[in-house]
Amino acid sequence: MMTFSTFFLSSTATTYAVATVLSLSLGMFVYRLAFDPLKKFPGPVIARFTDGYAGYHAIRRRLHLQTSSDLKAYGPVYRQGPNRLVFNTVTALQDIYLNPKVTKARAYKYSSLEGQENLLSTLDRQRRRQKRKVYGRLLSERALQAFEPTMHAETRVFLRQLLAVAGTDVPVNMTPLCERLVTDVSGLMAFGHALETQSKDDNRFLPRAMMGRLALANMFVAWPTLSILGMNKLVVWWNKAKFDAFRALLMRIVSTRMSLPKDAKVDYYSVATTQAVKTNDKSAEQNQQPLSSPESMKELWGEATFLVPAGGMTTSGALTAVFFYLSRNPAAYARLASEIRTTFSSAKAIQNGPVLASCTYLRAVIDESLRLSVPTTSMPWRERIYGEEAANDPAASSEPFIVDGHVIPPGTMVVVNTYCIMHNEEYFPDPFAFRPERWLAEDGEDEKTFQLRRRAFVPFGTGEAMCLGKGMAYLETSLVVAKTLWYFDFYRAPGAAGDLGGGATVKTGKDPARGRVDEFQLYDGIVSDHDGPGLVFTRRSGDAGWDDLLDSQSCDAVLVS
Numbered sequence: 001m002m003t004f005s006t007f008f009l010s011s012t013a014t015t016y017a018v019a020t021v022l023s024l025s026l027g028m029f030v031y032r033l034a035f036d037p038l039k040k041f042p043g044p045v046i047a048r049f050t051d052g053y054a055g056y057h058a059i060r061r062r063l064h065l066q067t068s069s070d071l072k073a074y075g076p077v078y079r080q081g082p083n084r085l086v087f088n089t090v091t092a093l094q095d096i097y098l099n100p101k102v103t104k105a106r107a108y109k110y111s112s113l114e115g116q117e118n119l120l121s122t123l124d125r126q127r128r129r130q131k132r133k134v135y136g137r138l139l140s141e142r143a144l145q146a147f148e149p150t151m152h153a154e155t156r157v158f159l160r161q162l163l164a165v166a167g168t169d170v171p172v173n174m175t176p177l178c179e180r181l182v183t184d185v186s187g188l189m190a191f192g193h194a195l196e197t198q199s200k201d202d203n204r205f206l207p208r209a210m211m212g213r214l215a216l217a218n219m220f221v222a223w224p225t226l227s228i229l230g231m232n233k234l235v236v237w238w239n240k241a242k243f244d245a246f247r248a249l250l251m252r253i254v255s256t257r258m259s260l261p262k263d264a265k266v267d268y269y270s271v272a273t274t275q276a277v278k279t280n281d282k283s284a285e286q287n288q289q290p291l292s293s294p295e296s297m298k299e300l301w302g303e304a305t306f307l308v309p310a311g312g313m314t315t316s317g318a319l320t321a322v323f324f325y326l327s328r329n330p331a332a333y334a335r336l337a338s339e340i341r342t343t344f345s346s347a348k349a350i351q352n353g354p355v356l357a358s359c360t361y362l363r364a365v366i367d368e369s370l371r372l373s374v375p376t377t378s379m380p381w382r383e384r385i386y387g388e389e390a391a392n393d394p395a396a397s398s399e400p401f402i403v404d405g406h407v408i409p410p411g412t413m414v415v416v417n418t419y420c421i422m423h424n425e426e427y428f429p430d431p432f433a434f435r436p437e438r439w440l441a442e443d444g445e446d447e448k449t450f451q452l453r454r455r456a457f458v459p460f461g462t463g464e465a466m467c468l469g470k471g472m473a474y475l476e477t478s479l480v481v482a483k484t485l486w487y488f489d490f491y492r493a494p495g496a497a498g499d500l501g502g503g504a505t506v507k508t509g510k511d512p513a514r515g516r517v518d519e520f521q522l523y524d525g526i527v528s529d530h531d532g533p534g535l536v537f538t539r540r541s542g543d544a545g546w547d548d549l550l551d552s553q554s555c556d557a558v559l560v561s
């Protein structure tokens with residue numbers, strides 16, 4: 001039984017605790033309202049006190065939509081968290097991402113769910129440069145040339161699946177189909193591993209598992225307090241079976257590859273190890289020696305958790321967006337189909353080179369789809385260099401950090417969101433309309449306006465963390481779209497199956513920001529998720545040279561249920 005003295009002591013302790021919390025909260029409240037260096041910036045009141053505002057919308061996978069409507073409400077700069085500012089101009093892009101004294105924000109470290117280190121979560125600039133060098137070699141033009149036959153082979157499997165349903169009126173959900181294609185390409189590029197998700201069931205959980213992880217990572221970057229409170233561990237524990245399966249598969253891929261000689265395949269593994277020797281970098285060489293040690297295994301697995309989704313899920317977003325917009329814009333569809341069918345003489349002739357590059361309408365369709373439904377809606381937060389780096393560069397620290405004419409206080413994170421700037425009416429009039437012609441300068445527009453639009457087009461980011469896979473993404477998307485149009489015609493499926501992927505459907509619910517039926521819907525994540533479109537395929541008229549595909553083994557397309 002509680003004695004009077006223990007009751008008195010505990011109630012006194014409780015009173016002190018409550019009083020302390022209350023005064024700290026009151027102090028914080030007064031500071032945020034009266035003395036906070038960011039107090040002049042507009043924004044939702046709650047965002048002055050907590051990252052929970054952005055976190056809430058990230059959890060609901062609509063942070064890009066909320067950011068877009070907040071920018072309309074508050075103007076071209078607003079405060080999204082206690083130390084976060086969102087901008088939306090091309091000058092801000094330049095001031096932030098092309099400033100050598102600005103670096104990836106510390107919030108990126110929360111993108112690592114299980115403590116693994118990879119290019120995405122690495123903050124040290126020296127280490128990032130080393131890692132980017134390896135990725136740069138893997139994704140160089142020469143390496144892509146060597147890898148192109150693999151892309152063709154995987155695309156053939158994809159086309160065979162379409163062939164199996166062509167003419168049947170059975171609707172195909174393009175999301176799983178495209179995800180499997182790009183996951184297989186990505187697995188081969190990363191570790192020379194045939195995941196075979198297109199043709200077999202075993203590893204088919206992988207694309208969805210990757211998407212789930214990328215959504216969680218995005219949530220923790222938006223609201224780091226969740227991670228600090230250990231929610232990331234709770235999420236991993238709660239989804240143990242899924243995390244274990246994902247980890248086991250990637251570990252298997254990595255260890256299988258490590259058991260082969262490094263030059264057995266042209267992939268990330270061979271490039272990473274060769275790089276260590278070529279650079280004559282002592283530490284890299286030392287790292288290379290114990291490649292079978294757990295340390296290297298851990299490092300490779302960490303990189304795999306970035307590389308496989310970065311190389312795959314992004315391109316799946318691009319492909320599905322192109323299929324969605326083409327199926328809803330008959331004039332653009334007809335012009336592109338004609339371009340492909342008159343430029344090439346056979347499906348085999350569709351390959352990387354000057355002829356593919358001459359398909360300017362194809363490129364315009366891809367760019368307009370990337371603009372409207374960008375595969376990475378996440379916020380690429382940046383901040384001014386800090387810590388040791390800042391200490392070693394006193395000149396940089398003494399210069400003010402200015403974005404769009406605003407002096408940014410130290411420790412503030414700044415961002416331009418790709419979805420928002422690519423829907424900014426100032427650069428893209430009628431921003432939700434699908435108009436590939438924007439990219440062809442066909443409407444007699446002046447050069448200055450056209451160039452400004454190009455500067456605002458940043459689906460691959462800009463600056464020192466800019467995408468290194470841009471060439472691969474354009475090549476893969478161009479090959480798949482061109483070959484599909486070479487063999488087939490496709491249409492929006494009738495009924496509810498045809499609504500898949502657009503706004504104002506059962507899936508998008510009553511969210512007013514998801515009311516545009518002709519906008520391919522994105523679900524915010526480090527890589528944005530999507531579903532659909534639901535399409536019906538037929539063999540196209542004329543001689544498409546079917547022999548190349550007719551030797552097809554059994555196919556297994558993904559139908560809209």
Ligand code: HEM
Pocket residue numbers: 119120132135139307310311312314315318374375376380458459460461462464465466467468469470472473
């Ligand atoms: C349409 C497809 C793609 C889109 C829209 C896209 C978009 C992006 C964006 C926006 C970034 C910058 C992130 C930031 O600033 O924090 C990025 C970085 C990167 N992407 Fe892509 N990407 C695509 C395809 C690919 C492919 C196929 C690869 C191949 C592996 C790839 C590899 C990378 C790498 C290595 C980085 C650098 C990350 C860093 O330095 O932190 N991407 N990508």
